[in-house]
Amino acid sequence: MGVELSRRSFGVVAGLLGLAACGANTGRGGSAEGALRHWYHAYGEDGVQDAVRRYAAAYPGARVEVQWNPGDYDSKVLTALQTSGVPDVFEAQVKVDWVRQRQVVPLDDLLGDTRGDFVRTLLESQTVDGRLYGIPQAIDTQVLYYRKSLLDKAGVTPPRTVDELIDAAKRLNTGAVRGLFAGNDGGVGVLTAPLLWSAGLDFLSQDGKAPGFDDPRAATVFGKLRDLNQALLLGSPTDWSDPGALVDGRVAMQWTGLWNLPKITAALGDDVGVLPFPRLDAAGAESVPVGAYSAMVNARGADVEAAKAYVRWLWVEKAEYQTEFATAFGAHLPARESLAASARPLRDGPGKDIVGFVTRGGRIASPARWSARANTALSDAVARIARQGADPAAELRAALDVARDEIARLDR
Structure with missing residues (x-):
């Protein structure tokens, strides 16, 4: 791979994988209960929490409340999906049980003509029975x-x-x-x-x-x-x-x-x-x-369509936010090939070596059917x-x- 992690070189990565505290932010409008609730796990990198709050505040379609979740985030999500409509939107890796129990909703209609720009391996990892249940955010x-x-x-x-x-x-x-x-x-x-x-x-x-x-x-x-x-x-x-x-x-x-x-x-x-x-x-x-948290929509949320519209805006339409999220607070690969050139820490040295490891031996860390x-x-x-x-x-x-x-x- 060359010095630049270009769209073409990241396409090689995708192809060779072949497989591979809470803050309220006010926009305008609102869901049935006045806000969309968006959960994140507690990222360790400085600046991520402030960034996702800023994204939520900029959303023009509804008021969005961001909740930061330290501790055992996965268990907290599991309990929430079983018992309530909160959160409306959350990050996770899809599991078959969530689909079988109709706890999450399909999101295929959100991608439109951007589908081919997302790393295919990541979309496959969030797909169950031919339907997509998560929009990948970044590659780790x-x-x-x-x-x-x-x-x-x-x-x-x-x-x-x-x-x-x-x-x-x-x-x-x-x-x-x-x-x-x-x-x-x-x-x-x-x-x-x-x-x-x-x-x-x-x-x-x-x-x-x-x-x-x-x-x-x-x-x-x-x-x-x-x-x-x-x-x-x-x-x-x-x-x-x-x-x-x-x-x-x-x-x-x-x-x-x-x-x-x-x-x-x-x-x-x-x-x-x-x-x-x-x-x-x-x-x-x-x-x-190789894995990625993806944005998912709770099927029990008060306004599923409003939640889907927000996910489309943030993780499909707002390319500048997606690039910043993946590259500004630590080293991650963007989930979309067209944004990969912005991953500057991965252009040379150990970063370039790691891209090579992903190319040659990246494996999905959490299969949906496991x-x-x-x-x-x-x-x-x-x-x-x-x-x-x-x-x-x-x-x-x-x-x-x-x-x-x-x-x-x-x-x-």
């Missing part, structure tokens, strides 16, 4: 950041296999500095998917009709996470989504988001490298997770394997049973 990914100087001092080569990652993490432990940080849960939350992909597996089979981890290699690779936990930093004041562990010198390597690239390079300068998650072996693959119950069963199994030394094969048998039940339920 996660990578392995490392301190070049600390690896050089320890004589460690940047790891390209899971075993090399385990060895590097152990050799980089020096007492005051741990080898790797991947979250205070020991990497269960963010490394489960990359571990599966590293072994050539996935949550679901290619046709979505069966679990994708019914294979002995799944037990092998999750056993590796248990080995890796011996070298991980645990109990960090900040979790994996914040770059503090790496920036503050507590670890030599950290698995965290693309959005932290500006903070990390500002703190460490040229002493930072990036890697995809390594392959298990020659039969596996390097990978990075249910919350199946995900909990697998995550709990991986946690017991990694943190308690439980038998990988036995734990995965139980998780497979739940996954099969969920697939059958969704197909009824």
Whole structure:
């Protein structure tokens, strides 16, 4: 890929993925209850909250109230969809259950002739039974950041296999500095998917009709996470989504988001490298997770059509807001190819490397047909394997049973 992340080069990314506190803001008019309620999770980047409030205040069609939601946002959304018409609009990743239970509404009619400008992989990830339920806002990914100087001092080569990652993490432990940080849960939350992909597996089979981890290699690779936990930093004041562990010198390597690239390079300068998650072996693959929060409309909202009109205005018509949202507060890729040239942190250096990782090995992090119950069963199994030394094969048998039940339920 060239120096410029142009429309053409980002089209290559899309094609090769092929798959890949509350503030009130007053506009004019109003919904049946006087306002549209728009929920966001609590972004860590400075300026995002002020920006989305500014967008809401500028909307000419209704009064929009923005609510910022720290803490367990996903659980809060789940509860809200089951019990009320609030929020009218919210950001999330669509789940089949929401569609089956008619908790969200289709949004296909909002895109018009802009459909081809959105990265196809993202639209597919928000599509259930041929209908689109979310308008993607920006593209995020996660990578392995490392301190070049600390690896050089320890004589460690940047790891390209899971075993090399385990060895590097152990050799980089020096007492005051741990080898790797991947979250205070020991990497269960963010490394489960990359571990599966590293072994050539996935949550679901290619046709979505069966679990994708019914294979002995799944037990092998999750056993590796248990080995890796011996070298991980645990109990960090900040979790994996914040770059503090790496920036503050507590670890030599950290698995965290693309959005932290500006903070990390500002703190460490040229002493930072990036890697995809390594392959298990020659039969596996390097990978990075690709995902995007999308704007969705609550089917129980007081005025669904007013909510849809607002979503169209903000995430389809207001290209300048979409560009700012994706590129001004951290490093993200815009969800639309025509806006990708504005992603300046990704034109060279580690940013350019990360775009290459997405091109070659981007994988959808949260498939719509992968249910919350199946995900909990697998995550709990991986946690017991990694943190308690439980038998990988036995734990995965139980998780497979739940996954099969969920697939059958969704197909009824």
